[in-house]
Amino acid sequence: MVDRLDKSDIYERFAEVTRQTKDLVESMEVLSEKLSLVLAENAKLAIENDHLHEVIKQQHREQKKEGLSDSRKMLQRLYQEGFHVCNDMYGKRLEENEACTFCLDAIYGRHQVK
Incomplete structure (x- = not known):
């Protein structure tokens, strides 16, 4: 009888760990999607920032001339x-x-x- 309870307990713990693993995988997928969005936005902002720096440099060059x-x-x-x-x-x-x-x-x- 003791043997059966241990096997049942092990199975329940395994099932719980399996559920937790599935939840963790789902959370990681959501985080991965959000990370992709943030990285894409960051790349867009970096390009825009570089462009603005060029505009400022150009204005500075023009002001030096003027x-x-x-x-x-x-x-x-x-x-x-x-x-x-x-x-x-x-x-x-x-x-x-x-x-x-x-x-x-x-x-x-x-x-x-x-």
């Missing part, structure tokens, strides 16, 4: 209208005929005036 970027041109206009554009005094009025080296550096730093 001189100042739009944001620096805006700073230049503010400075010409009589306002500081440097970090320390941003927005404060310049005195008459005052020149601020820090403002000029903010506008033209690492750019040559044409």
